[in-house]
Amino acid sequence: MQFNSFNFYVFLFITFTLYYVPALRRYQVWILSLASFVFYAWSSPILLGLLLFSIFVNSFTSFQIVRSEKLALFWASLGVTVNLLVLAFFKYGPLLAGVIADLINTPPTGSLHALLVLPLPIGISFYTFEGISLVVDTLRQQRKSPGDHDLVSAEFGPHLVRSSLFVAFFPHLAAGPILKARDFYPQINTKFLRDINWDFCFRCLTVGYFLKTVVADNLQDYTFWIAYPYFKEIESFTLLTLLFGYSMQIFADFAGYSLIAIGLAAMFGYALPSNFNFPYISRSVTEFWQRWHISLSTWLRNYLYIPLGGNRKGRVRTYINLFIVMLLGGLWHGAAWSFMVWGCYHGIGLAIERLMKDLRGGAGQPDPEEASHWLWDTGRTLWVFTFVTFGWLLFKLPNFSHVIEFLRAVALNVGEPPDLDRIVPVWIFSLPVIAYHLAHVSGIQEMWRNFRLRARIQSPWPRDLCYGVMMAGILLNHGHSNAFIYFQF
């Protein structure tokens, strides 16, 4: 069920109504969990079984960690292993089956064929990571302060119900933000209609739906032509514009989804973490990963980078750790060479930046508060944007040979006039993303503040006008209702 479908609006209305009916207040967690199961099962009922299995495994192992101090590590390892095995089976099973089929050189039949056509369950990458977060956070809490069990209830039944909500909560189920158990569990309590921050919900939902339905869904009609073999004849500048458009699209799609998820969760009284912080104004790759898919990067930092040693084991080990984390982060996105190369690409970028910082004695990282020349900052921002944008090519073309063909087309298809049929619409639909980012550049914010002071603009009419235009855009200029890009992960 997509957030921008009519079915979802009906589902949301029913769930919201039932949730806040006073007579049903004590069943709020149940209502939300069951609604989330309905949400997940809507498109693929059979895969609901997998979600329930994941919830059970994570609930059971985390419960056992608290019950049995001596076997805590065993239960934690079991929980993490089962999560990773499930993820590996569904994500990499088809790839493995394909390799085996090629090796034995016969058409795949039986279980091999079943593996090849195995569908990737929506959200599996997200909810298995959350399951791991629950298990690991429980173990850490158990070790730090045994007996202090704010994550795990005294009885298994209530713990299972709370864990169901944590894993399956529908706003974030399909594509994050990836929640951490220690941040979400304390929020599980009775919610009241009067406590909803409607202004916050409205802002998140309006911006989220605008980015998704007006920007991303319209850009999709142009970035379609980056697919093989269509790009082979397209002129170079047009190809680069389409790639730029894809960079805008993937941000609008994913950030839009995250904002919708945050707004929806707030309607039910839950605070989800911010997932994007205007990543395209980053002045370094390191800063980019502090602003892009924040919930994934913090998960990787907390549950992979730091356990690997982080930056505490010397310089070389730090670079290796960065590379490993990004490589695995790339593989998390999908079982294709392109994703692994994408992970390596960013890993190398991060490692080189860290090396340069170390060579300069730690002064290389941009300090957001540091007053640096705007030209230098602009140059760095453009460089990082270019680096990241070319990386997105590996997302758009999972077949690595097509990536090479695309780059060859960019290099060779010069001399023809640019295709304005495509260039102009891409720029028009990209403008909101550009404006969205520029509005959060500190220099521009300061200029606006000074202007408002001088012009004595005190009322919020500029903001109201922006939101009014966005709402009108959603109603009048939405694109096709396409699935969210990150649903495929």
Next chain:
Amino acid sequence: MAVCIVLIAAYQLLIAAHIVRPSPGINQWQSNFVRAQQYVIGPKLPEAVLVGSSLSGRLTPEWLGPEVSARTLNLCQAGGSAQTGLEIMLRSGRTPKVVLAEINGTLIRGADEDLMSRLFHPVTSRPAAYVAAFKSEYQPASVLISSYRIQTLLSKTHLLDWSSLRQFLGGMTRKWSSPPAGPEQALLEVAGTAGPPKDGLTPEDEKLLREQIEVFQRHAATLERAGARIYCYDVPGDAAFANTAREKRIQAVIDQMLPRQKVHWLPEPPPRDWKTSDGVHLDDPDAILFSDFIRRQILTILGDKS
């Protein structure tokens, strides 16, 4: 919310005052939907309708002439087939007098269910029927791109995005590191299929084609019972392309299931060496010639002399 309502109301007023002109669509998907919406909720039901793919979508109102264009709607769907057009007619409950259906291998694609679900959604499609601002042809960005000076810089072809495809296969003089694609490979790349079939049409595709022709026959029979006259035709193309194993097999299946003795077919266009830009889409001069042929056929069918 108030600002939003005011903006929409103001935009609707501009449309009603004919200050804002409709856009034919700025990409193939939008063009497809605009045409479909024009048929379903347009004020006037056309007397004749063309249904098919981008091959017939090339036949612009300018080339068909004002007399025919005023009475005809080109409901062809780029990337689609005649099935989509017939489905639209059946679901809308609006039946024209004459339907010209493009019959060829594009039938394999079947009807565009995604377009159908958007066009006929019981709730979300309703506002456009009453408030023009919600119609696809009045989407502000499309209107902006189509209307201003920018339009003079854009291609004048009716299906803007297929210009790239024409260039792709028409670029035989371009320097490539690999040899230029032959017509069969070109079709397969256009159709998005994996690799060249060893013996013409694959068994799976032939089964699909037969099933889709049966669907076409059922739809056509329903429309004929409702009062429409259905005429089949095909768009001529590159002779070398028509002589590929796949195309020959497709033609054989069509001749077997839709024989001229039992189904109304338009007469063949005047024989000539038809020129295409990519093996399938007629280039402009030949598209104009074919449009003239179709124009005369429509006028004859509607009872007017050409």
